[in-house]
Amino acid sequence: MDNTTIISIISLIIVVLFLFFAVFLVSVKTTKKLSNKLLASFLVVTAVDISVFFYASLIELHPVLEMLRIQLSCFKDPLLFLYILSVIYSDFKLKPKHLLLLTPWVICLIILIPNFFSVSEANQTAFLQNYSQSFEARVIRQINRVVEILYIIAEIYYLIRYRKLLLENYTSKEAFYNYHWLKQLIIFILVGQALTFLKGYIRDSGAFEVEIVNIYRVILLVFGLFFSFWLVFKALLSPKLFRGIGIDLKLAKEMISEKEDTANNKQHTQIEKLKAYMATEAPYLDASLSVQSLSDQVGIPPRELSILINQELNQHFFDFINSFRIEKAKEILENPAKNKQTVLEILYEVGFNSKSSFNTAFKKHTGNTPTSYRKITQNQ
Known part of the structure; x- marks a missing residue:
């Protein structure tokens, strides 16, 4: 042929x-x-x-x-x-x-x-x-x-x-x-x-x-x-494909260029309010948490919340939320009384929905895998 x-x-x-x-x-x-x-x-x-x-x-x-x-x-x-x-x-x-x-x-x-x-x-x-x-x-x-x-x-x-x-x-x-x-x-x-x-x-x-x-x-x-x-x-x-974002959604740096600078004291107040809410209410435990849903809970407009996290705290929303999830996971892993709790159970408890994303985020924040972190901290 x-x-x-x-x-x-x-x-x-x-x-x-x-x-x-x-x-x-x-x-x-x-x-x-x-x-x-x-x-x-x-x-x-x-x-x-x-x-x-x-x-x-x-x-x-x-x-x-x-x-x-x-x-x-x-x-x-x-x-x-x-x-x-x-x-x-x-x-x-x-x-x-x-x-x-x-x-x-x-x-x-x-x-x-x-x-x-x-x-x-x-x-x-x-x-x-x-x-x-x-x-x-x-x-x-x-x-x-x-x-x-x-x-x-x-x-x-x-x-x-x-x-x-x-x-x-x-x-x-x-x-x-x-x-x-x-x-x-x-x-x-x-x-x-x-x-x-x-x-x-x-x-x-x-x-x-x-x-x-x-x-x-x-x-x-x-x-x-x-x-x-x-x-x-x-x-x-892949039946979950094709669920897009709003066409009006903008990057934080794009939004901040469209409005006047927020007063420093207001930003400071909002940051404290956000951190306090994260610590007391733990919204990060919700695996589907988004800027919009967090905005509704904390009472800060979505645009201001996005600018606050990305510009003032210098973090992506993704990393900001995951940092709280990792801290919560570290607490569980450091506790000898929770040794029977598996890594899979922990990741779901703190708001992650896949083992790969949890391991990647955990290693990024701590330099160790969850299993090795548990061994290191409990043997000290």
Whole structure:
């Protein structure tokens, strides 16, 4: 079996999986319908793009339809970007301003007007036969590469900002599900784009034989096949995904720049009030504690509470709450009368909901694991 046949088979499998998963996304019952539709659209566009490796043996498209199919790949980056925003922000909505994301696609079509869209069908067919070597194709490829890089930068920026928002506002492990999902997704996309760039260089340089180019195509498609199975796996085993944060949620440093500095005496009073409440009421024992819920309990507005913890106490909300949980855990571990209490029982008692997060936080604060800390303190 030659590489051309292998490419056709793998690409057909990927297209079928992507279309199947797209149908699943738009038909499954969920509160995140927009996110699912955006991801489904991304998968459909990608499937249409990949179909180039086999569809020509099945059907023959009109030259205009074929060119539109080629340029349809311009939709992949904006669809992925909008999907990422819709996962991050629970109240994200599409707005007219998002149509501006289609500007590169419109520019590409305008570039093709003189020598393709405004000529006869016979000339269009001839143009398509040599399209990859044409001046228009080279310009469009450069535009698409610049656009892809800009989207990568934007996606990484929003992912980093998302993590900071989570650390400043949440402590539960469930709150970070979306972040880990998007982080993994972006890594996959980056690897895929790097392989695509490499394949494009090998194809366009003219320094490599067709078989070498096909080998790299096989590598890229095998990666795409692995990505397809990973998507299905995540969809089936991660039902808690897609619970975003409010679109108006801001970082503490962003909020403090929007308002006048709070008087020092008020901040001091609020800090003392917060610390006293933490010591007496122990709200940190609630594994799902968030800035909003703590704000309701302590009587400090969420924005002021976030600024207080992140700017004045110089801690993320995540670390601030965990520091109290660790202190409580240390008390239990140091007490010989509670030796029969297991580490698992202790972590749930002090507000953690997973052993891995408890061990990580405990070692970060004490330099020891909970088990070794118990042995060290009780043998002194």
